[in-house]
Amino acid sequence: MTTLPYVEPWLCGTHAEVPAVGRAVLHALDLALDDLTKWTAGLADAEVHEHPLGLSSIAFHLRHIARSTDRILTYAEGMQLSPEQLTALKAEQSSPSASEPESLAVLLAEVETSFSNAGERIRVLATADLATFRGVGRKQLPTSIGGALIHVADHTQRHVGQVVTTAKVIKALRS
Numbered sequence: 001m002t003t004l005p006y007v008e009p010w011l012c013g014t015h016a017e018v019p020a021v022g023r024a025v026l027h028a029l030d031l032a033l034d035d036l037t038k039w040t041a042g043l044a045d046a047e048v049h050e051h052p053l054g055l056s057s058i059a060f061h062l063r064h065i066a067r068s069t070d071r072i073l074t075y076a077e078g079m080q081l082s083p084e085q086l087t088a089l090k091a092e093q094s095s096p097s098a099s100e101p102e103s104l105a106v107l108l109a110e111v112e113t114s115f116s117n118a119g120e121r122i123r124v125l126a127t128a129d130l131a132t133f134r135g136v137g138r139k140q141l142p143t144s145i146g147g148a149l150i151h152v153a154d155h156t157q158r159h160v161g162q163v164v165t166t167a168k169v170i171k172a173l174r175s
Contacts (some may be wrong), residue, residue, distance in 0.1 A: 009027040009031050009034070010024070010027040014026075014027070018122070019126045021126055022127075025122050025149050025153045026122055026123075028152075029069075029115045029118065029152075032111075032156045035160050036160060039167045040058060040108070040163065040167055045104050048107065050170060052169045052170050052173055053169060058104075058107075058163050058166050058170075059101065061162050062108065063092045064092050065160070066115075067092060068156075069115065069152055069155075069156060070114055071089065072151055073118055073152065075135070075136045076121075076134055076145050076148035077125065122149065125145055125148075125149060130146030132144055
């Protein structure tokens with residue numbers, strides 16, 4: 001049986017109905033989920049909470065990817081973070097329960113749900129004037145709708161890279 005080579009999401013013709021910037025962000029999220037699933041495959045639940053060589057845990061990065069996507073899109077929509085989002089931000093560094101940390105499946109499901117929710121928000125934002133001012137945080141640091149959208153893709157890919165690196169280190173240390 002011949003297996004076709006992997007084709008990255010941006011080359012698959014998906015999200016064609018979405019304006020270019022939004023489409024690129026959606027493709028970045030699609031690629032992120034593909035990479036996260038591929039590179040964490042075979043890791044034990046306990047391994048995703050390890051800090052090999054002092055690196056941040058994969059669990060942290062997965063929580064951060066999911067929750068930061070929501071936060072950045074909230075700013076893109078011209079809103080401030082809710083108390084629930086602020087609580088989730090503070091909780092990213094640690095497992096909800098040290099005695100029963102989240103499984104890899106639960107962490108990946110959080111990312112998948114976040115990206116699914118983000119998809120509709122990105123589709124709406126992509127039709128707006130991308131140069132529209134948006135303030136980030138309490139200090140209202142300046143960006144735009146377009147800047148926030150691009151940052152969703154950029155920030156997500158940075159953390160995916162860290163997950164891939166950490167997963168490789170964990171697997172190498174196993175040997």
